[in-house]
Amino acid sequence: MKKRILVTGGAGFVGSHLCDRLVAQGHDVLAVDNFYTGDRSNLAQHLSNPRFEVMRHDVTFPLYVEVDEIYNLACPASPIHYQRDPVQTTKTSVIGAINMLGLAKRLGIPILQASTSEIYGDPDVHPQPEDYRGLVSVSGPRACYDEGKRCAETLFFDYQRRHHVPIRVARIFNTYGPRMNRDDGRVVSNFVVQALRGEPITLYGDGRQTRAFCFVDDLVEGLMRLMNVEGTLDGAVNLGNPTEVTIAEIAHRIIALTGSRSEIVYRPLPQDDPRQRCPDITRAKAMLHWTPKVGLDEGLTRTIAYFEALLSASGSSVTPFEPALPELAKTGS
Ligand code: NAD
Ligand code: UDP
């Protein structure tokens, strides 16, 4: 069935891939974005399609449109971006959620929230199942994002209980792939760009901290399955690739896959940087019959190809790449 689908944050990394899939299925797609971290160029492939529309709008302001379902992705996602204007980050998560839930309530339509593994903070349970309550700082530099997303989840569950809005809450773990923002300071984009340019790879801390990386196509498949699952859902669902790797290993793999001569340089670990993170995806497997398909080497190879094309299009005259360091990486513990 063809639907009118709203994607907030549609010009961002994940949002633009989601728009690709929804357009390919023949839906009418409305991407709403204030272009804080996203870019219209991520949607260039759809701009002449009459079934696709992009609207510049900030979700902290009310939005009155007529649609059949909502994916609420609007929010800066990389530490360097969400810490740049922390109050705006919290507003986007909390007021944005209230507005999009108000829209879903008025129309009686399903709404999916892009929540995050960051709601588990620096976890002391491993891997993280959905019923783990997390270990989160309320005052640290990551709190604007973590607590904003936690409050957004609370709002989603209250709109479900009080107003019977059909909600879905996806707790997304680290995702990577083409169209990651080159300057967003995330580990995959930083290391790939550094390796391709033969510049030092900036490893924070001793590199023994872990993450589990999901290729963006797998994530988008999981989000769409979650949106389309039948019935009322009780609680959130983790979406991520459960293959856990150290950050040092990511550096070595990227060096090997690019054939780079880059050296590794060590930088201080940012404050509150989680030491270990890996999703327990038992629930997603059972409920959505979903499991990630793209392995790390394949996903990295596709990501490297994207950045190679991007760098060669920007020419050799570009200024040397300055890795995006979070403020606290310069002074942190
Ligand atoms: P991104 O920064 O590429 O995309 C976010 C988009 O939201 C951008 O296009 C940005 O301009 C837009 N935006 C920000 N504030 C807005 C506002 N107030 N109003 C309207 N638009 C606004 O990030 P992403 O990686 O694509 O992440 C998308 C969503 O997924 C985010 O909600 C993020 O928290 C969540 N998520 C992502 C990851 C990941 O690894 N990529 C992990 C966990 C959760
Ligand atoms: N809202 C919106 N679009 C709509 C309906 C509501 O942006 O189509 C906003 C509205 O501005 C309100 C918020 O969503 O601030 C929450 O709406 P709700 O009806 O839940 O609460 P109320 O309006 O009663 O405060």
Ligand code: UDP
């Ligand atoms: N990281 C790193 N070098 C970089 C960028 C990040 O060592 O140039 C580390 C960072 O400290 C963290 C991990 O890589 O331990 C993942 O960082 P990212 O910002 O991608 O995601 P998040 O910390 O939000 O999971």
